[in-house]
Amino acid sequence: MSLPPSAQKVxxxxNALGFGGCEVVEMPDTTRTSAEAAAAIGCTVAQIAKSLVFKGxxxxxxxxxxxSGTNRVDTKKLAALLGEKTDKPDADYVRERTGYAIGGIPPVGHASPLxxxxxxxxxxxxxxxxAAGTPHAVFRLxxxxxxxMTGGEVVEIAQPPSA
Incomplete structure (x- = not known):
């Protein structure tokens, strides 16, 4: 079965990064939010690696x-790491910088390095x-x-939901 172009790009x-064992799959139900993704996959919300784009x-x-899908990003910690405050960009900025729409942003395969x-x-x-490029595509890793695969820096930047 062929994937939509955005999911195929992921x-x-x-594959190019050497992670061909990570297979993109299309789900019949939406995976746009962490809760929707967890329900479609059959895992916990915490196991969803949500990708959020911020703008310096x-x-x-x-x-x-x-x-983690259950956690909120601490923007003060993010600002301290970046040396500047951040804003939540609009959908056009996100698509331009990543190549993907909000709700399907993958951790790899972006339009420009992040x-x-x-x-x-x-x-x-x-x-x-x-997420794997569309609001219906995901991959396990x-x-x-x-x-x-991302070269990302591991930091304590998010907080669990308040009890």
Whole structure:
């Protein structure tokens, strides 16, 4: 079965990076949000590696933060890492800088290189799932795969939801 062009681009990137064992799959149900992805896959929301794009307020540069689906990114910690505050960019900026629409942003295969941070909380899982270019495509990987394929810096940048 052939993949949509955006999902195929992710699979091609995975293959080129030496992660051909990570297979992009199309789900019948939407995987746009972490909760929807977990329900479609049959895993916990925490096992979803959500990719969020932020924009440096002064530089205008994109930064990718990959965090557990249950956690919220601490923008103060992100600003401290970057040396500048960040904003949430609009959908056009995200598509221009990544090549993908919000709800399908993968950890690899972007239109231009992105500085990447991976929240340490994701490292606790044996298996995680990431978006693969469309709101219906995902792929299975390990936290170690994620770190190696993205070259991302592992940091404590997200917080679990408040009790």
């Amino acid at each position: 699979q091609d990137s995975l 307020r002064q530089s205008g540069d994109p930064v990718l933060v990959i965090a 500085r990447t941070y991976i929240d340490r909380d994701l490292l606790q899982f044996e298996v995680i799932w990431a 390990t936290p170690d795969d994620l770190v190696r």
